[in-house]
Amino acid sequence: MKKENRGELIHDELNLLDEDMIAQTDNLRRNPVGRKKRKFPLYRLAAAAASLCVLATGSYVWGIISNPLPEEKDNAPATKSEESVLESQFATEEISSGNMDYIEENEEDAKNELESMPPTSSSDVCQLKNNYIRVSVLTHELWVNAVSEEEALQQAVTIDTKYKQDIDKLVENMCTAGYVSTQKVSADKDVVYHLFFEKADKEVVHCRLLEDGYLYYEDRSEICLILDKDIYDTINGIIETHWERKE
Amino acid sequence: MRLSKRTIIAVKGVSSMTDERIVDLYWKRDESAVAQTQEKYGHYLTKIAYNILGNMEDSLESVNDTYMRAWKAMPPHRPKVLSVFLAKITRRTAIDVVRRHTREKRIPSEYIYSLTELEECIPDGNTAEQAVEAELLAKAINRCLCTLPQETRNLFIGRYYSLDSLKDAANYCGMSETKAKALLYRTRCGLKEYLQKEGFYI
Structure with a gap:
């Protein structure tokens, strides 16, 4: 039998369907139930929440990846500081040999650098009394920042491993003691300040800050820090401010 | 009248x-x-x-x-x-x-004319044998439809007996058109299988 005819046959047979069955369907046709409302089951809600969590985690991880960690930031000056030691050694040789060209050139460079520096000295020194001090010596730069105790300790450790012992002690004293006492001696024209860094255990370390930027560690009679003129001026400003406040 | x-x-x-x-x-x-x-x-x-x-x-x-x-x-x-x-x-x-x-609407060919003429030679479907066969088939279809869930049965009858469009049938049965289409396909296959089991080879 042809396909069409088979269909026709079925249609004919459907005419003999049970009347009750057809009546039931007719009743439904007249009173349709309508389309069922779509349910929003819990698993869909859970899936949506899970998707949001994944997105949030992804953005958090991306944030961590794209922004360098604070430790990484601190590593950068450490590399520079190694260079600064070498440069300071070279500068010592140049200054001691009286190379004026080198000194003038460096003075200009230092001035330019200081101009580009963020305003640290005045604002940070104001908080000297109440906060710990983080001092990091970069290339011809002295930074004084008010930070938390925890960070100050971390910085102290970093400095210990990177610099000479004398400088570390000087910095450590500044960090732990939280203040600096100075004494001006005008009789000696080379010496501008006698610096007494008082430590936590009341031990006093005596240093002399010379006009030409040399900082002598008095007790050992040796140079512990060579300062550029601008750096020297910065320190000078810090000390004066603090001295006045102490008064 | x-x-x-x-x-x-x-x-x-x-x-x-x-x-x-x-x-x-x-x-x-x-x-x-x-x-x-x-x-x-x-x-x-x-x-x-x-x-x-x-x-x-x-x-x-x-x-x-x-x-x-x-x-x-x-x-x-x-x-x-x-x-x-x-x-x-x-x-x-x-x-x-x-x-x-x-x-x-068929093409007016001699073949079609001959078919119409020959149809007269064949006894029509109202012979006793054919009537019994048709009734048996109808009963088998009835039985098969009785085994279906009410929703499916209503859809099937609505679509193939009342000849409503798929959209209308799906609408008054309270389901989507896609679901209705799939359901009808499965029902047709089931009906074919059932009729073959009952010994009807159309």
């Missing part, structure tokens, strides 16, 4: 009555039975006819034929459900019209 379109329009507005009373009117040979039927089931029957024919003029003609056949059938027949009884008549009438139209 010949019922015109004008007659049908004239009887509009008559209050509806119960099926039993309408059937009684037929049995009493009261012509208002037709008007009451038209009032109550006119739209329903026209819809069925239109689903099959897709043409309003032919549909109205089929519905009028239905009234006439119903008038002839009652008495002696007393239908259990009047609406289904009338719907079956309309359906059969409309399908006959479609078949007639299809035959008329």
Whole structure:
């Protein structure tokens, strides 16, 4: 039998369907139930929440990846500081040999650098009394920042491993003691300040800050820090401010 | 009895009555039975006819034929459900019209003419054997549909008996068109399998 005819046959047979069955369907046709409302089951809600969590985690991880960690930031000056030691050694040789060209050139460079520096000295020194001090010596730069105790300790450790012992002690004293006492001696024209860094255990370390930027560690009679003129001026400003406040 | 379109329009507005009373009117040979039927089931029957024919003029003609056949059938027949009884008549009438139209649209070749002429040689489907076979097949289809869930059964009957569009059938069964389509496909396959099991090879 042809396909069409088979269909026709079925249609004919459907005419003999049970009347009750057809009546039931007719009743439904007249009173349709309508389309069922779509349910929003819990698993869909859970899936949506899970998707949001994944997105949030992804953005958090991306944030961590794209922004360098604070430790990484601190590593950068450490590399520079190694260079600064070498440069300071070279500068010592140049200054001691009286190379004026080198000194003038460096003075200009230092001035330019200081101009580009963020305003640290005045604002940070104001908080000297109440906060710990983080001092990091970069290339011809002295930074004084008010930070938390925890960070100050971390910085102290970093400095210990990177610099000479004398400088570390000087910095450590500044960090732990939280203040600096100075004494001006005008009789000696080379010496501008006698610096007494008082430590936590009341031990006093005596240093002399010379006009030409040399900082002598008095007790050992040796140079512990060579300062550029601008750096020297910065320190000078810090000390004066603090001295006045102490008064 | 010949019922015109004008007659049908004239009887509009008559209050509806119960099926039993309408059937009684037929049995009493009261012509208002037709008007009451038209009032109550006119739209329903026209819809069925239109689903099959897709043409309003032919549909109205089929519905009028239905009234006439119903008038002839009652008495002696007393239908259990009047609406289904009338719907079956309309359906059969409309399908006959479609078949007639299809035959008329065939290419006028000698082959087609010969087919029509030869058809007369073959005994028509009303032989006792064919009638029994058709009834057996109908019963098998009935049994198969009885095993289906109500939702599926309603959809199947709506689509293939009432010949509603897939969209309409899905709508009054409360499901999406896609689901209805899939459900109908599975039901057709199931019906085929069932009929083969019962020994019907069409």
